[in-house]
Amino acid sequence: MAKPSELHVTLLYRFAPVWRGVGAGSMGVLALRVQHVIAGETDGMDMAMDEDSVLARLTPSLPRRVAGVVTQGAFGALLIGVAMDISRDQMVLRIAVLAAGVLLIYGAYRMWAATRIGLILTQTALRDSNGRLLAEVANIREVSRGAFAFKPTHGFSLILTKGMGGAWAPGLWWRVGSRLGVGGVTPAQPGRYMAEAITDLVARRGL
16 A cells, blocks of 8 residues: 555645535545545545546647747748749749748648647546547656756657657647657646656556
C-alpha cells in the first residue's frame, strides 16, 4: 500500500477536477473522505479509480486561437500579395511564394478547426475530446517540459516507448516518431497541471 505522502499527491490529482465542481457541503464530506484515506482509514474503499475518470483537461484559449489564426492568415495573405508583385520572368519564384502563402492560409484554417476541441487525460490514456487516441499512459516513458525542451509553446512533450506514427492538430498537438508534443494555443497553467498529472501516473506505474 502506498505511503500517506504518496496518497496525498495522488489524491490531489484525482480529486482536483471534482473539487472545483462541488458545493460547500459536499466539499466538507469530500475533504473528510480524503483525510481518512491519507490516514489509512479506507474502510475497504477501492483505491483504483475508474479508468475512464478524467484527471485533467486542456482546452485551447480563445484569445490565443484568434491571435494565432489571424497572425498566420495575415502572413499568408502578405506572401500572396508579394507573389503577385514578382515579375513573370521569375515564374518559379512567384509560384513558390504563392504556394507558401496559400499553405499558410490553409494552415490557419486547420488551426481554427483543430482547436475547437480539447485534450483529456484519464488513468489509461491521453485523448482529444472527440475520443482520438494520442498516447496510452503505459506507452509514455518520460515527460519533457524544461526550459530547453523540444516542446510546443505553453506546453510539454512526451517521449513514447513505441512510436505511433506522425499526426498533427495545429495549435493543439503533434506527434513525430516517438515524441508527442502538446500545446500551442493552450493556456500555460492547465498545461503544466496536465504534465504534472502525467508525470505522477508514470512515476506510480514504476512503483
